[in-house]
Amino acid sequence: xxxxxxxxxxxxxxxxxxxxxxxxxxxxxxxxxxxxxxxxxxxxxxxxxxxxxxxxxxxxxxxxxxxxxxxxxxxxxxxxxxxxxxxxxxxxxxxxxxxxxxxxxxxxxxxxxxxxxxxxxxxxxxxxxxxxxxxxxxxxxxxxxxxxxxxxxxxxxxxxxxxxxxxxxxxxxxxxxxxxxxxxxxxxxxxxxxxxxxxxxxxxxxxxxxxxxxxxxxxxxxxxxxxxxxxxxxxxxxxxxxxxxxxxxxxxxxxxxxxxxxx
Numbered sequence: 001x002x003x004x005x006x007x008x009x010x011x012x013x014x015x016x017x018x019x020x021x022x023x024x025x026x027x028x029x030x031x032x033x034x035x036x037x038x039x040x041x042x043x044x045x046x047x048x049x050x051x052x053x054x055x056x057x058x059x060x061x062x063x064x065x066x067x068x069x070x071x072x073x074x075x076x077x078x079x080x081x082x083x084x085x086x087x088x089x090x091x092x093x094x095x096x097x098x099x100x101x102x103x104x105x106x107x108x109x110x111x112x113x114x115x116x117x118x119x120x121x122x123x124x125x126x127x128x129x130x131x132x133x134x135x136x137x138x139x140x141x142x143x144x145x146x147x148x149x150x151x152x153x154x155x156x157x158x159x160x161x162x163x164x165x166x167x168x169x170x171x172x173x174x175x176x177x178x179x180x181x182x183x184x185x186x187x188x189x190x191x192x193x194x195x196x197x198x199x200x201x202x203x204x205x206x207x208x209x210x211x212x213x214x215x216x217x218x219x220x221x222x223x224x225x226x227x228x229x230x231x232x233x234x235x236x237x238x239x240x241x242x243x244x245x246x247x248x249x250x251x252x253x254x255x256x257x258x259x260x261x262x263x
Contacts (some may be wrong), residue, residue, distance in 0.1 A: 007069045008076040008110055009138075012097035013056055016083065020090050026060075029082045033075040035063055070142055081108055111136045116250060124257035127161060128154035132257065135250050143245045151253040152176065152229045157185045158260050176226040180256060181219055182202075189259055190215050215245050218259060221252040 043051040116136035131154035139147035163171035171259040
């Protein structure tokens, strides 16, 4: 099962702070996070016998090392936001160093690539971007039920639009699974696939079982998400949330959103 790490790495952010910011800036930036500034009060830059950036960051490292995973991630994220606010051009450097260790920016939000590849946004409806990004960031922060609700919310938004465009009825009265199934049908997803496969020379004996199984797998993914939402979502939750299932739900949501993209 997939294992999702919630910890934003501090090391690359620390290196960028050292390279791009002054002693005073670093002190101000980390002050926005959950840091005991009194433990840094004795460190000052002076013409003689003053503290260096290296000494300042070593003291910061001690406190960061004592934080739990969620607090460390929150601290690192806040530092990134403040760094970009002060120097917008620093984002390219942060992107470079953080992408090496599996993290990418979506706007100003850091998301692990293993949860959601930001490049996928170009293939899903614009209306779903906010919710799918929210799902990934909530999973990163350990808010599992919130992540699941956001992933489903992205599909709610898109299917509501399709229901309206194709006069499919009242989307609010349909189940989550039914909304997705009817939306896929309205877009003729299966017929389009069959036509494309036929055009490149696939015989019916090959494309028919493929299209049937694809349609079934999409319907099953919708059912699983519907079940998880009803039993594990933050509104109606009655059972413990399992992180691997929520992780998979974001992937399923991304897949369904790509299928439902109106071209």
